[in-house]
Amino acid sequence: MEVTEKHITFIDNSLSLYGVESKDLKEDLLDHICTYIENQDSDDFNMLYQQALQKFGGYASFQNLQLETNHQKLAKQIITVNKLKFSLGFLVIVLSVVSLVFQMMQWPYANAWLLAAILISVLFILPAHFYANYKKSIHKYS
Incomplete structure (x- = not known):
């Protein structure tokens, strides 16, 4: 699946919403999630996005990463x-x-x-x- 600018903006906003404040960490997570989505064969963005979140530990894991970064x-x-x-x-x-x-x-x-x-x-x-x-x-x- 090809990730569009709209998808990238959505992912970026959702990371901000769930407590990822560090610019570097946000860029890394955004890159990993987009790469995961692009490497999948399905065209359902929402399903792939949820799978990517589960693969990377979910939002609680992102908050722990932010805390560890701090x-x-x-x-x-x-x-x-x-x-x-x-x-x-x-x-x-x-x-x-x-x-x-x-x-x-x-x-x-x-x-x-x-x-x-x-x-x-x-x-x-x-x-x-x-x-x-x-x-x-x-x-x-x-």
């Missing part, structure tokens, strides 16, 4: 934020050690190195930490 996106964001926090934390340690060496040797700019370490901690590491906790808490309740 979990994966959150995990990627948290990993990125944690890598940023680790890198900036390492930089703060290096700046603190340099500041300490400069203080011990009584070289100039020791306070500037220490101030840079404090500013990085306050302006970048703490907000990144609170952002990650905020995203985790929002995701926990949704």
Whole structure:
């Protein structure tokens, strides 16, 4: 059976109606459903559409896929934020050690190195930490 633009629009709207929000996931599901329908010999779109839905687990399965997609996106964001926090934390340690060496040797700019370490901690590491906790808490309740 050949899938028309009208069929594609119908499938897209029904996926939206049943909770598939992610654009990438919706495109993938739409592609799989259309491919399944096109590979069948029957001309009854409604029957083929229902068979495709059953084959891919039904609407409950689509909602679970959407939820899993959201979990994966959150995990990627948290990993990125944690890598940023680790890198900036390492930089703060290096700046603190340099500041300490400069203080011990009584070289100039020791306070500037220490101030840079404090500013990085306050302006970048703490907000990144609170952002990650905020995203985790929002995701926990949704």
